[in-house]
Every structure is written in C-alpha cells, then in structure tokens.
Amino acid sequence: MSKSLLVISRQAPWSGPSAREALDIVLAGGAFDLPIGLLFMDDGVFQLAPHQDAKAVQQKDLSANLQALELFGIDDVFASSQSLTERGLTSPSSTQPLNDEEISQLIDRYDQVITL
Structure with a gap:
C-alpha cells in the first residue's frame, strides 16, 4: 500500500525554484x-x-501546472486561510481554505510531509 504524501508549498512563485519543485x-x-x-x-x-x-x-509560469493538478487526479488542494487573508487573496474554487486547527489535522492525516 502506498504511503500518503502531503507537500506544503511556502514559497512565492517568483522567489526561486521551490514553488515549481513542489508542483x-x-x-x-x-x-x-x-x-x-x-x-x-x-x-x-x-x-x-x-x-x-x-x-x-x-x-x-506555474499556472499551467496548477491547472494540471485536476488532470493528474490531485483533488486534495488546500490553502491557509490566514495566509490568504494576510496577503489580500481569495481561495480559488479548486482550493479548500483551512484554518490553523484544520491544517494541523490535515498534516496528521498524511504519512509523509515535505515542505518546500
């Protein structure tokens, strides 16, 4: 049985290769x-x-990679609601916003976590 993996992307798309590598x-x-x-x-x-x-x-441009998530069967896409609010952004319909408690619960659901 495959272990589940959560990738946490913390870098802006223009700050270096980390955002692209996460995707x-x-x-x-x-x-x-x-x-x-x-x-x-x-x-x-x-x-x-x-x-x-x-x-x-x-x-x-990472927008094509983001649009491909659904094509690759990636349905579990989340965003920190606090991070969105602090930066004046709203969550796209394909992304589920989570508060800090929900993020903690999400991390606990996965076998492995990678942060980039």
Missing part, C-alpha cells in the same frame, strides 16, 4: 496514483493569485 513533486505523485495532497501556506499562496506575469521576474 513537480505533486504532479509526479499524481501520475503514479499516489495518495497526495498539496497545501499552500505563507507566501506560497501567491501561486494561487490570478494574472501573474512570470516573464517580468524571469520565472516559469
């Missing part, structure tokens, strides 16, 4: 039908902001 791990896990979830926290919630201009900061 790559999740998509690879989805391709192999692993039980996997993705949680956006801290500046990682900026990945959910619409209308980003990745070329302006010389980074790869």
Whole structure:
C-alpha cells in the first residue's frame, strides 16, 4: 500500500525554484496514483493569485501546472486561510481554505510531509 504524501508549498512563485519543485513533486505523485495532497501556506499562496506575469521576474509560469493538478487526479488542494487573508487573496474554487486547527489535522492525516 502506498504511503500518503502531503507537500506544503511556502514559497512565492517568483522567489526561486521551490514553488515549481513542489508542483513537480505533486504532479509526479499524481501520475503514479499516489495518495497526495498539496497545501499552500505563507507566501506560497501567491501561486494561487490570478494574472501573474512570470516573464517580468524571469520565472516559469506555474499556472499551467496548477491547472494540471485536476488532470493528474490531485483533488486534495488546500490553502491557509490566514495566509490568504494576510496577503489580500481569495481561495480559488479548486482550493479548500483551512484554518490553523484544520491544517494541523490535515498534516496528521498524511504519512509523509515535505515542505518546500
């Protein structure tokens, strides 16, 4: 039986490769039908902001990767409601906002957790 994996993405899409690497791990896990979830926290919630201009900061546009999550069977996509609020963002319909207590419970549900 496969162990479940939660990837926590804490980096903004323009701050370096961590955001892209988190999405790559999740998509690879989805391709192999692993039980996997993705949680956006801290500046990682900026990945959910619409209308980003990745070329302006010389980074790869991650919006296509985010849209591919559903195609790869990744239904467990979450965001910290506190992080969203602090940054003036709202959660897309494909992402479930969670408070701190719910995040703690979520982390406990997974066998392994990777934070990037």
